Amino acid sequence: MESPNPFDFYDVRGLFSDDERAVQDMVTRFVDEQALPIIADAFEHDRFPKELIPTIAEMGLLGCNIEGYDCAGLNNVCYGLICQELERGDSGIRSFMSVQNSLCMFPIHRYGSEEQRQRWLPRMAKAQVIGCFGLTEPDGGSDPGTMKTHAKKQGGDWVINGAKMWITNGTIADIAITWAMTDEGVRGFIVEKGTPGYTARDIKRKFSLRASVTSELFFDNCRVPDSNRLPEAHGLAGPLSCLTQARYGIVWGAIGSATACLDECLRFVKQRTLFGRPLSHTQTIQRRLANMVRRITNARLLALQLGRLKDAGRMHHSHVSLAKWNNVRMGLDVARDARDMLGAGGITVEQCPIRHMLNLESVITYEGTETIHELIVGRELCDGVAAF
């Protein structure tokens, strides 16, 4: 019997349907041909590779798990595989797609009016309209219930004041799904670029997600009509359900980062000779590689079962928390170890682990920090009592 594939040690791909494999192959090819040749340079120069957007849209990746509205209506495993392949390229590319899909198209589809869906979703699928998601604020992300941004009803309009921070796609977005406190609780608004009082500014000097736009949003007496409010979103459950979608994609994405690091690492340790033998023939290296493969294999099985639960409508939000916590931690540890095994060369942008490692420092923080996810799982074990 042949030796197992190091990147998919338990042949998890064998558990996918033909459709799922076809979707994965398509995105694998796109990443190999279009993203990998430019991504290191984009990261180095702090540049979001916008030139990838038209092809991402033409392939139908945006809104791919929505039925209707010119979208593909894929299942959640397909969506996960797309995230996995894009993040094998870079977390920044996956982040762009996550935000457009899970944080913008999803809430419009789930909480919007039919008119809002018709107006925005087909154009968002074609990337004619880019979205961003404004929930996190400068004074803390893990406790969104205490948000300071508020909206006051004035006649038929809402007047929004406040600021949002760490907003992916902020300055390139045509619409911002903005969450604000009102007298009736948290509500979601579609704020269009160019609305007086709404501005966005990029956050610079990042060491992470450099191939991604990260921004601050400002609302200074920003007036939007009630028709821009998401009518079905009541309370914090609205934005939190969006985060559950995005976190689900991250669960898969981290596998992509880890396999990219393993790939780089395997090639290096096999050709690098030290003390008269290839690095790969030493116990230290073999144990570390085996550990990487063990953790990637675990992560793959976890992601697939999570996807199957989601497709069956049986996914609890704590399932996502456990997987996001496990898989991103796995990705970050694999990337750091890969960086180390590459020796001095591992500190340059020429080899991908340091880039993935730096990206994953964001990924482990955003969409619910690792600690918050531990506590979300803990809450389910302790009579539903939140310790945060």
Add this chain to the structure above:
Amino acid sequence: MKILALTKYVPESTAVIKVKPDGSGIDPAGVKFVLNPFCEFAVEEAIRTKEKNPAAKAEVTALTCGPAACAEALRTALAMGTDHAIHLCDNAFAGIDELTMARVIARAIAQRGFDVIFAGKVAIDYDSGQLGPALAECLDWPHVGAVTAIEWGADFKSLTARRRIEGAEEVVEVKLPALLTCEKGLNEARYPSLPKLMKAKKAPLETLDAAALGFSAAELSPTACATRMGEFAPPPPRPPGRMLEGEPAELAKQLVKILREEEKLI
């Protein structure tokens, strides 16, 4: 206008090819198959012709001839944007040579009124490049090979094709119906789209077997084919490199001596 694009399902260019122990062919186990890259140019050109010339009211059909798994090549073509797909599918087609396959395809499309056929210049599996010209011959149509640019006549009854030849470019005017084989550089093939891929998965393919096309087993037997694959053998393993040792000046002398006297390369 009716356009046909020929497609073939071939091992991916980076696949590690293993030969079956009995030398009868390559072992497909573990090998990923894809739409032949030159066929991608053909499909792309067919779709572009339709998109760029709405006045021509073009309809694009993709066709492949091969076992059941080859349907994937057609799904890819549909996901890129072809309107229809025809699968000539029969185990009896598995061993036939290019000329016989051209006869099969010619019969399958005889009554369908195609105006132009785009084919790949070559398939990257067996690298023969015979099917396009052979099909043109069977249909008694003109054929332009390895095309890198196409300009359509205003009435869509003719076209001008450009092809690279040794040290120059040849410009060929051709009246339709005609068959063109596509060379790298003609276009850049698009990625399939997910919504179209999902639709293609559900769309029934038109599948025709040997009996439906009126071919007897004898007509498709190896003895009826003009050529046949003799045997497959892996290339001989590369001999190990030789290390020379010594001072640079001495090494250079040694190397020149080896290249001249042993390898007879200089």
